[in-house]
Amino acid sequence: MKVVAVLYPDDHPDRHPDVVASAARGLDLGDRLVQAGHELVSTDATGDELDALLTDAEVLITTPFWPVYLGRDRIEAARELKLVITAGVGSDHVDADAATERGITVAEVTGSNVVSVAEHNVLQILALVRNFVPAHRQVGEGRWDVAEVAQEAHDLEGKTVGMIGLGAIGARTALRLKPFDVTTLYHARHRRSPAEEATLGVRYARLDDLIAGSDVICAALPLMSGSTALFDADRLAAMRPGSWLVNTARGAIADAGAVREACASGRLGGYAGDTWYPQPAPADHPWRDMPRQAMTIHYSGMTVEAQRRIADGVAEILDAHLDGAPVPEDYVVAAPEG
Known part of the structure; x- marks a missing residue:
């Protein structure tokens, strides 16, 4: 064999x-x-x-x-x-x-990488909300412009986080977000029991309500019929102005060009994730040099x-x-x- x-x-x-x-x-x-x-x-x-x-x-x-x-x-x-x-x-x-x-x-x-990806979700949520990447970049550039980075740095506490998908990874992500005192909404094909929702600190919402009502959205669902280009230009426009989107699910869930345009215009406060399409991502992929991003290569589960x-x-x-x-x-x- x-x-x-x-x-x-x-x-x-x-x-x-x-x-x-x-x-x-x-x-x-x-x-x-x-x-x-x-x-x-x-x-x-x-x-x-x-x-x-x-x-x-x-x-x-x-x-x-x-x-x-x-x-x-x-x-x-x-x-x-x-x-x-x-x-x-x-x-x-x-x-x-x-x-x-x-x-x-x-x-x-x-289940092999569930914990690893959930931790990466929290990492990238914080990287966006706290405007970490531009502040870190200043270190290598020899700069010290607090005003530049502080104007787009926020506390996570008090924000509404929307989880799209609440399987093993989504549930562990929600559980890890509880200590930050956020409101966590979720949308999934199968609603959790009241006891599970209480344990995870989540509340069910219809997809459109979650999109419109979240400061941070985290995609934690498989690529399947109906999820390809789930975040197209229309759905990105329905998000709160300046909100953040994290996608460690699959790159094709988001329309690459629409995400780049939303980040460039400031409609999105930022985009992060480690999944691309195709993979390995080509050198000219539109996310590599777009503003307001905290992308990594696909390594969260490795x-x-x-x-x-x-x-x-x-x-x-x-x-x-x-x-x-x-x-x-x-x-x-x-x-x-x-």
Whole structure:
């Protein structure tokens, strides 16, 4: 059996021992697979080189951070493929319908980066509201202009935060925001029970009411039908003037051009997140040099601790596949019928 793991490149050999999700380390799966008589190809390949590797691969391991965009054509060309594992959470880069039609199971390591992304949400909310990036930039520039940065620096306390999506990440984000004495609204497909709402410190709102009534909006929902370009020009115009938007969900949830225009005009107080579309983001992506942003590359769910959880989960999924057993149900994103 051939396993292809497409992971991020890492040309820096001295690393924390649990930084395992690079092409160089291959999630530390090599010995396990070789001892079982299988082959691991750990790579950062893209394009034709990757397609050649996939022609006889039975398992593909990919990540949301260095994704293989696995559409119908690529799936049909990978004739031996039986299992696709997302080393992390979020498998929207895989055409699940095309995969299951071909008898391919799609799995991901559920919950592996929930804490990491929730903490990043709070970090980026604070970075925007406190106007941290321009103040930090002055340090490297040798400047000391308090008036320039203070005019757009605010307290988070007393603000209204709107959470769009209240799954595992959204719920942990809300819980971490409680000590800041904010009002937290949420909108989700499934409303939480009154007891859960009290524990998390949240109140349900219709989407339009949340958009219009929030000082900060945090997107924590998957990319799916209805969420692509959820934040287009019209929805951004419906937000409070000067409010802030954080998106660590998926880059395609926001219209890149509309966000840039809203930040440039000051309609948005700022935009932050770590998800882009496509990924890796090209050098000329409109968010790279737009004003009022606190963007990072997509790394929120790749802390040292998260990488260890991801590696352990991928190994568990692989072991089940090697043993001819079903993939643990909580890891399954999509599976063939029967």
